[in-house]
Amino acid sequence: MARKVGIYTRISRDDEGESLGVARQREDCERLADLRNWQAVKVYEDNDVSAFKRNVRREEFELMLTDLRAGLIDGIVAYDLDRLARKPQDLERLIEIYDDRPRLEFATVTNDVNLGTADGRTMARVMVAFANKSSHDTSRRLKRKHLELAQQGKASGGPAPYGWQKGDPEKVDQEAARHIKEAQKELLAGVRIGTIRTRWQEQGLGNPREGTKRMAHHRVTHILTNPRLVGYRTYHGEILYGEDGSPVMGDWETINTVEEWEAVCAVVAERQKSQPGRSLARTYLLSGIARCGLCKSKIRGQTNHKWQPGSKGARYKYQCSKVNGGCGKVARVGEPVDELIAQLALEEQRDRAASADVSPERRWPREQELNDLNTDIAQLIEAEKNKSISVSTLLQVLPEKERQRDELKLDRARFYKEQKQAEAKDDAVDLSLEEFFDLPIERQREIVLHSLSAVFIHPSGRGKRVFDPDLIEPVWRE
Structure with a gap:
């Protein structure tokens, strides 16, 4: 019976994401397995994964070791030993398995090293040691090169960040730049990063990594606050400064002005500092804004769990709750209250905009x-x-x-930050009611709170429950 072997392929960088390098390795390894009369039953592929960098876990390499130790495969075929290991500790883990199972097979396309023999293991250790030194030397040269490029304001290669054209990282991708600026405006207006992230993921924005189920929160934050947006050159994640103390400027097109970028960074930093790890998500428009007309306690929205799509009942209501310290005597169906308050807030902001003097953007006086x-x-x-x-x-x-x-x-x-926030929050003058409710809930709440400080919901009394707008009392800001 033919011996069952696994094929391991790896390449450190695949900027184009087309997996051509690992595909070539696989073809050569399959040809070698056929020559040895071995049956290749599984391909373990780590594409665009380093075997040298610290804190990088090679998922397929780890799975291969597990299968090898469990006896699911009888050996390994790789293109070269340095595809398998560039760190001595990885090679020793592999040798330990071959020690425990002496009949395991091993072969590489480029040389004839047999991990099943003492001489083969010694040669493998020497080869990996040299490969490790080569990686160290390459890393040192690359770091020096990247620092020199950074000091000159040049890009250091690699795929273009989101916001710039894939084929020309110095040119702005106008469509991506529009999404970035829209998201920044939402952020200034009170929308959470999590809300932006969810929408971007649904729309395929932000260059998500292939195969990821959920875009990371910190990735969206980085895109919206990237110093590259204003032309600042970074090195190891920090803005690089020249000898005169000024930021080194890159040779690419910018997306933001310094004022816009600093405002966004200040909002992000402010949120992280004031409420670390705390969710700012809300489900209902007036939760925490509405108050009971009897006991003056805050009222929160509550889902009507009996409601079904197509039914005439209310989906949610605002209820004064004894659990939250209220009297429990006031409740109101949520939708008509939200519509009334939204309409009043939009009308108030239109009236204010019509009577206000349009002043030019103020510059920082210092x-x-x-x-x-x-x-x-x-x-x-x-x-x-x-x-x-x-x-x-x-x-x-x-x-x-x-x-x-x-x-x-x-x-x-x-x-x-305060100036851009005010501009973002004032941008509700031309919204229709339908457009208002299409906005993220955080943005809706910011618009309402721009006009109102609270909403009192008074009891409706006994009898037929017909919505009476006179029982909804808005408290306007001065």
């Missing part, structure tokens, strides 16, 4: 002060280089100026 500080810092650094001042003198003056600069930058981000 821009010149920040520019002067940046100039002072650059001159100090240059003076130390020219030996006009000593390092000791530089370190006496520089930290205070850097502290002042950072405080000013924080103040600028806060200024534009």
Whole structure:
């Protein structure tokens, strides 16, 4: 009976995502298995996966070891030993299995190393040690090259980030840029990252990795706050600064202005700091906004679990609950209350916009002060280089100026955050009622709270329950 073997294929980088490299390895390995009269029963493929980097788990490699140890396969065929292992510890795990099962088969296309013999294992250890050193040397050279490219403001290769054209990473993808700016505007208006992520995943936006079931929250956050949006060059995730203390600018087209980008970053940082790990999701428009007209306690929406699609009953209601410290005596069907309040809020904002003076966008008043500080810092650094001042003198003056600069930058981000948030929240003037309810629930609540501070729901009394708008009392903001 033919021996059953597994074929292992791997390539470290597959920027195009077409799996051509592993396909070629597979063909050569299948040909070798046929020559040995072995039956290839499974292909273990780790495409676009490094065997050298730390904290990288090769899922198919681990599965292959498990199957080999369990006796589901009788050996391994690989294109080359360095496809299997570039770290000595990975090779030793494999050798341990061959120690326990001496009759296991092993073959590679490019050389004749047999892990079943002592000489073969010694040779394999030497080869992996050299492959490991080669990877270290390559990594060191690449890091130096990437730093040099970063300092020059050039891209360091790889696939284009979301927002730029796949074939030309220096050119903006206008459609993707539009989605990014729309999402940023929603974020400024109060919409959660989770809501944006869900919509993007449904629409296939954000260049999701093939095979992923759910786009990661941090990936969407990174896309919306990426320093690349304003042309800033980064290195190892941090903005790279030049010798003059200014950010190094990349040689690609930008999507945001600095003011827009800083406002978005400030909103994200503010949310992470004020409510870490806490969900801001709401289900009903007036939960926590509505209050009982009798006891003044907050009212929350409650699902009507008896409701079925097509039935005449209410899907949800606003109920004063004793569980939440209320009197439990006031309840109202949710839909007509929401529609009334939404209509009132939209009308109030249209009236306010019609009577308001349209003022041009205000600039941060301390821009010149920040520019002067940046100039002072650059001159100090240059003076130390020219030996006009000593390092000791530089370190006496520089930290205070850097502290002042950072405080000013924080103040600028806060200024534009508030300005952009106000613009985003005011953008409800032309909404119809239908368009309002098509918005994410967080955006709906922001629009209502822009006009109202609370809504009192008064008891309807006995008798026939007909919706009476006079029993719904909005409390307008001053």
